[in-house]
Amino acid sequence: MSALTFELKGKPGQRLDMSPLTPARLKDLKPKEIEALAVGATRVALTVGDLFKVKGKDASALRFVGTDARCDKIGAALTEGEIVVEGDAGAYLGAAMKNGKIEVKGSAGDLAGASMSGGNIAIDGDAGERAGGVLVGDTLGMKGGLLTIGGNAGPLLGERMRGGFVIVGGNAGDYAGGRMIAGTILLKRKVGRFAGYGLRRGSLIFMEEPKELLPTFGDCGVLEFNYLRLLEHWLRETGRPIALGGRARRLMGDMAALGKGEMLILA
Amino acid sequence: MAPKQKGGGVEAASALLRAAQLLGRTRFPVIGGLLTDIDGAVAALALAKKLRGVIDHAAGEELARGSQIMRERGASPASFGETRNRADVIVMVGSGPLKRDPGLFQDLFPEEKGLPRPGDQARRLILLGDDLVNAPTHVKLTQVGQGGSDLPTLIARLGAAVAERPVGDEGQGDPLAQVAESLRTAAFAVIVYSVADLDEPALFTILDMVRHLSVATRAATLALAAPGNGDGVNLCSTWTCGLPVRTSFAGSVPEHDARRFAASRLIESGEADALVWIDALAEQGVRRPKGVPTIVLSSSDDAGEGEADILIEVACAGRDHDAALYLPAISGIGLVKAAHPNQDKPTVAAVLNNISGLIDKREAA
Numbered sequence: 001m002s003a004l005t006f007e008l009k010g011k012p013g014q015r016l017d018m019s020p021l022t023p024a025r026l027k028d029l030k031p032k033e034i035e036a037l038a039v040g041a042t043r044v045a046l047t048v049g050d051l052f053k054v055k056g057k058d059a060s061a062l063r064f065v066g067t068d069a070r071c072d073k074i075g076a077a078l079t080e081g082e083i084v085v086e087g088d089a090g091a092y093l094g095a096a097m098k099n100g101k102i103e104v105k106g107s108a109g110d111l112a113g114a115s116m117s118g119g120n121i122a123i124d125g126d127a128g129e130r131a132g133g134v135l136v137g138d139t140l141g142m143k144g145g146l147l148t149i150g151g152n153a154g155p156l157l158g159e160r161m162r163g164g165f166v167i168v169g170g171n172a173g174d175y176a177g178g179r180m181i182a183g184t185i186l187l188k189r190k191v192g193r194f195a196g197y198g199l200r201r202g203s204l205i206f207m208e209e210p211k212e213l214l215p216t217f218g219d220c221g222v223l224e225f226n227y228l229r230l231l232e233h234w235l236r237e238t239g240r241p242i243a244l245g246g247r248a249r250r251l252m253g254d255m256a257a258l259g260k261g262e263m264l265i266l267a
Numbered sequence: 268m269a270p271k272q273k274g275g276g277v278e279a280a281s282a283l284l285r286a287a288q289l290l291g292r293t294r295f296p297v298i299g300g301l302l303t304d305i306d307g308a309v310a311a312l313a314l315a316k317k318l319r320g321v322i323d324h325a326a327g328e329e330l331a332r333g334s335q336i337m338r339e340r341g342a343s344p345a346s347f348g349e350t351r352n353r354a355d356v357i358v359m360v361g362s363g364p365l366k367r368d369p370g371l372f373q374d375l376f377p378e379e380k381g382l383p384r385p386g387d388q389a390r391r392l393i394l395l396g397d398d399l400v401n402a403p404t405h406v407k408l409t410q411v412g413q414g415g416s417d418l419p420t421l422i423a424r425l426g427a428a429v430a431e432r433p434v435g436d437e438g439q440g441d442p443l444a445q446v447a448e449s450l451r452t453a454a455f456a457v458i459v460y461s462v463a464d465l466d467e468p469a470l471f472t473i474l475d476m477v478r479h480l481s482v483a484t485r486a487a488t489l490a491l492a493a494p495g496n497g498d499g500v501n502l503c504s505t506w507t508c509g510l511p512v513r514t515s516f517a518g519s520v521p522e523h524d525a526r527r528f529a530a531s532r533l534i535e536s537g538e539a540d541a542l543v544w545i546d547a548l549a550e551q552g553v554r555r556p557k558g559v560p561t562i563v564l565s566s567s568d569d570a571g572e573g574e575a576d577i578l579i580e581v582a583c584a585g586r587d588h589d590a591a592l593y594l595p596a597i598s599g600i601g602l603v604k605a606a607h608p609n610q611d612k613p614t615v616a617a618v619l620n621n622i623s624g625l626i627d628k629r630e631a632a
Contacts, residue, residue, distance in 0.1 A: 041518065043294055043319035044295075072527075091524075134339060137338070139339045156467070175466065175468050178468040194419055194468065198468045198472055255423075255427035256422070256424070256425075256432075256476075257472070257475060
C-alpha cells in the first residue's frame with residue numbers, strides 16, 4: 001500500500017493546524033472523512049480537501065508534499081507511525097510526540113520537538129527557536145527521544161530539557177541547553193552566547209570550542225570518557241557516523257543553578 | 268471634534284458603522300495596542316472572541332515573557348509598598364528599571380524615616396551592571412560590574428555566589444561574593460528588575476536565587492510594571508479566558524503563543540487582515556504596526572490622522588473619565604478618578620461595545 005499523501009495545492013492564506021493529521025487519527029477514517037477534517041486557524045473554515053490533494057491509502061505512513069512554514073503542528077502528539085514532510089514545517093513540529101518517526105526534508109519553525117517524550121524527529125534543514133524546548137503550558141522541555149537538526153538551530157535550543165538526545169549539524173543560537181535538567185545535546189559547529197545558562201544536569205557536547213564560555217562553569221581539565229566511545233558506537237550503529245574520540249575537556253556547571261551539568265569540548 | 272474617517276470628517280455613527288462593516292468582513296483581525304483601562308480590555312476581549320481574532324498589548328513581548336516565567340516556575344513577588352517599607356537590601360538589575368521609572372529611587376528610598384522593618388541594618392542599594400545616574404545622596408550605594416560583563420553573566424555569577432558554589436579563581440575579594448553575603452545576611456532582600464531587559468534564562472536564575480535565599484531568610488522580587496496598563500490588561504485577559512495577551516480566539520478554545528500571536532508579526536506576515544489599534548492612555552512613543560486596514564481608537568489630538576482607515580476619537584482613561592488601571596504603587600488594580608472630567612468623547616469600552624452591537628445587527632440582517 002502506498003503512503004497516504006497530502007499534496008498542498010497552493011499557498012494557504014492562513015496558518016494551518018495540521019495536528020489532526022496523524023496516523024492514529026486517520027487509520028479508521030474513510031477518504032471523505034479525511035477530506036472533511038478542519039485544519040484552518042482562522043474563522044474561515046478550511047478543510048483538508050480544500051487545501052490538499054489526497055492520494056494513497058496507508059495511514060501508518062503519511063507524506064506531506066509542498067508544505068511551507070505556515071503548516072504548524074505537523075505530527076504534534078504523534079503516538080505511532082511515520083510522517084515524511086517534503087517541504088518545510090511550521091511551528092510545533094512533533095511537539096509533545098510520544099512515539100513514531102518524523103522526517104522533514106526542509107526546515108522547521110519554532111518549538112520543533114518541544115516537550116516530546118519519545119520517538120524520532122530528523123530535520124534536514126534549520127530549526128527555529130526553542131527546538132526541544134518547553135511547550136506552552138508545560139514546565140519541562142524535551143523528555144525523551146531523538147531530535148536531529150541537519151542545519152542551524154535557533155536560540156534556546158533544548159531549553160529545560162529533561163531527557164533525550166539532540167544533534168545539531170550546523171550552528172546553534174544563544175542559550176543552547178539553557179536550564180537543562182537532563183539529556184544530551186551534541187553540537188557539531190558553533191554556538192551563540194550563554195551556552196548552558198542555568199544548566200542543572202545533563203550534557204552539552206561541543207565538537208568545536210565555543211567562542212564564549214560562561215564563567216560559572218568550572219574547568220575540570222581534559223579527561224578520558226568511555227561514555228563518548230559508547231556514544232560514538234551507538235551513533236555509528238544507528239547510521240549516524242560521527243567521530244567523537246574519547247577525550248574531552250570537561251566543564252561543570254552552571255554553578256548558578258545546581259552545578260551538576262557538564263560541557264564536554266572534544267579534545 | 269467628530270470622529271474621523273480616512274479622507275475627511277464624517278459623523279460618529281458612520282465611522283462606527285464602517286468599522287463594523289470592515290471587521291465583519293475580516294477573517295483574522297488583531298485587537299492590538301490595548302492602551303486602555305480594564306473596561307476597555309473587557310470590551311476588547313469580547314470583540315476579539317466574537318471576531319475570533321487575536322488580542323495583543325503594545326508591551327505584549329514583556330507581558331508574555333513575564334507570564335511564561337510565572338507559569339513555568341512561579342515567583343515570590345513583593346509589592347512596591349512592601350519593598351519601600353520593609354526591604355533592607357535592594358538589588359537593582361541594570362539601569363532599565365530607572366529608565367522605566369525615573370522616580371524609582373526617591374520612591375524606594377524616601378528621605379524621611381519609614382515604618383518599622385525587620386532587621387537592624389541600614390537600608391542599602393546594590394546596583395548590578397550599568398552606570399548609575401543621579402543616585403540620591405542619602406542612600407548607601409554599592410555598584411558592581413558596571414561597564415564590564417553583560418547582565419546575564421553578572422546574574423549567573425551572583426547566582427553562583429549566593430548559593431556559595433565555587434566559580435573559577437575569584438576569591439572572597441570578588442565584589443559579587445560580597446553582594447551575595449549582603450543578600451544572605453539581609454532580613455528582607457528584594458531584587459528589582461524590568462522583565463523587558465532580561466532574557467528568560469536570566470530571569471529564571473534570579474527566581475532561583477530568591478528561592479535559595481528564602482530557605483534561611485526572606486527575599487522577593489519586584490518586577491517593574493509594563494507601560495500602558497499592560498499588567499492590568501494582562502490580568503484582565505487571564506481572568507477572562509485563562510490566558511495572557513497574545514491569545515487567539517480562532518479555534519474552539521483560546522490559544523496563547525508569545526511568538527505566533529504577536530501583533531507586529533501577524534501584520535508583517537500578512538496573516539492578520541485587519542487591526543483595531545487602541546491608544547487611549549496618552550502614552551508616548553508607542554509604535555503601531557502598519558500594513559493592513561486599520562481602525563484606530565485614539566485619545567491623542569495628533570492621532571496620525573490620514574494614516575488610519577477609520578479614526579475614532581475616544582476619551583483618555585484616567586484623564587477624561589474614571590478608570591480602573593493597574594497602579595504600580597499598590598501593585599494592583601485601582602480606580603483612578605478623572606483628572607479633567609470630560610464627557611464629549613466616548614470611552615473605549617463604549618465604542619467597542621457599539622461596534623460589536625453593529626456587527627451583530629449586520630449578521631442578523
